Amino acid sequence: MTLPLIGTRILDLSRVLAGPLAAMILGDLGADVVKIERPRSGDESRGWGPPFDARGESAYYLCCNRNKLSVAADLDDEHDQALLRRLIAGADVVVDNFRSGTLAARQLDPAELLARHPRLVWCTITGFGADSSRPGYDFVVQAESGWMSITGEPGGAPMKTGVALVDVLTGKDAAIAILAALAGARNGTPEDRRLFVSLQQSATAALINVAQNSLVTGAAAGRWGNAHANLVPYELFEASDRALVIAVGSDAQFAAMARALDLAALDDARFATNAGRLAHRAEVVVAIRARIATKRAGEWIPLLERAGVPCGLVRTVLEALGDVAASPLTGVAPLQPASIRRPPPKLDEHGALVRAHGWDAFARA
Secondary structure (H helix, E strand, O other): OOOOOOOEEEEOOOOOOOOHHHHHHHHHHOEEEEEEEOOOOOOOHHHHHOEOOOOOEEEOOOHOOOOOOOEEOOOHHHHHHHHHHHHHHOEEEEEEOOOOOHHHHOOOOOOHHHHOOOOEEEEEEOOOOOOOOOOOOHHHHHOOOOOOOHHOOOOOOOOOOOOOOHHHHHHHHHHHHHHHHHHHHOOOOOOOOOEEEEEEHHHHOHHHHHHHHHHHHHHOOOOOOOOOOOOEEEEEEOOOOOOOEOOOOOOHHHHHHHHOOOOOHHHHHOOOOOHHHHHHHHHHHHHHHHHHHHOOHHHHHHHHEEEEOOOOEEEOHHHOOOOOEEOOOOEEEOOOOOOOOOOOOOOOOOOOHHHHHHHHHHHOO
16 A cells, blocks of 8 residues: 655644644644654653553554654754754644744744745644633643533533544644645745644634534523434443434434334324424433333344344444554554554664654664
């Protein structure tokens, strides 16, 4: 398989999750990625454990740093600044998540470097936009973007998601923006090649239908727990042994579900349309809940699947990982056209090699 970004060079000046994930995605697609880290401590996520693997690396660091070489460099050291300028001169893309002015104060001004290198793309990931100096942390952005206000049980406390999903979405948005720039803006002005992606924008845009509900109605969205604001039934039910979910997205699926569950009580004109089911949510859900509780989940799932009703078990993370290729060292494997070629590097593992050979270090590592 030919990887689409073979020969593309990415300088990763970012830390923690969103930026490293964006760079890793590009590395998975074949790019050469050099990760620059603080001397001695490195990316702060290296210390975000336990758990740590046998090499002493945190699981958090491992999740977003494969397919990279690691170089420890001090941004306050003039020799290391010169090293970074040399790497930037040969790079196609720089990814960073420093606060505004941090790099410029160290003779690494993105605007100057973009003007000097007419094919360079530079993507900065921020918490709250290019003009804000606020630090960007996933949990804070989940709170301020409205996510927590709609997550949790009705009447309960606001709740964050179980994954740092704002960071993940922002990393993917950054990768998309970079790929678009590589495809269409490589010969553009420095302004065309200067990208900004923010956690706040990615999180707010990801509200999708919930945002549109509020825009259309003018009303604040509420918390629905495991239920859905617009669809019934679309929630969790407890079978006699474990939980499952049913996600009915059409009137035909609802009729098929009622037959599969042998629930004659749902054969009612009031429930024939989704609008009707929304109006009678409690009656519909109570009937289904009582029926599902009479059998084991493993009995209901085949019946519902044969009827074409979207459904699934509530599984543990380890159960879910059994369905995919995954490694304690390199994480969940990417899909084509991507591959894993290098494990996440130790701090400064390739420092001497990159200092001696620059981007040619990839041919020697």
